[in-house]
Amino acid sequence: MKLVPLLGALIALGLPVAAQVPSSAQPEKVLGIGGFFFKAQDPDALARWYEKNLGISLLPSSYDAKPWRQEAGPTAFAPFPDSTKYFGTPDRKWMLNFRVRDVAAMAAQLRASGITVTVDTTLYPNGRFAHLKDPEGNRIELWQPMGRAAPK
Numbered sequence: 001m002k003l004v005p006l007l008g009a010l011i012a013l014g015l016p017v018a019a020q021v022p023s024s025a026q027p028e029k030v031l032g033i034g035g036f037f038f039k040a041q042d043p044d045a046l047a048r049w050y051e052k053n054l055g056i057s058l059l060p061s062s063y064d065a066k067p068w069r070q071e072a073g074p075t076a077f078a079p080f081p082d083s084t085k086y087f088g089t090p091d092r093k094w095m096l097n098f099r100v101r102d103v104a105a106m107a108a109q110l111r112a113s114g115i116t117v118t119v120d121t122t123l124y125p126n127g128r129f130a131h132l133k134d135p136e137g138n139r140i141e142l143w144q145p146m147g148r149a150a151p152k
Helices: 002-010 045-054 104-113
Strands: 098-101 125-134 140-143
Touching: 002 140, 104 125
Parallel strands: 098 140
Antiparallel strands: 125 140
């Protein structure tokens, strides 16, 4: 059906034309991750741990307060095989990966707070990585993308 007869039919039916015609030929897509929600044994304590050690602001208690804002950059979205051990143990279903400016400096800061961090010594084509666990045993990956602070 041609666009002009379609517009005429919409108008004849009394339907608002703007609501019926797509604004562009491109399909809609998500713009990024708007939140990450997960269960915790002690949600308040775990949220405070993430705020203190990784700088992630607590969820605002009102709509007037500002939530944590992440720096724009690449995001990997990748399902892994159910059998992977990359998340720490086979029973873990997810792993957070946070982009950082300097993985060595972040690891040193976390270690100063008594947190065990393993820095991968390999410099990969996409950057450097380190791993740690939150107080509930969830594996966290820190990623310093290539082009960030010089490796130490």
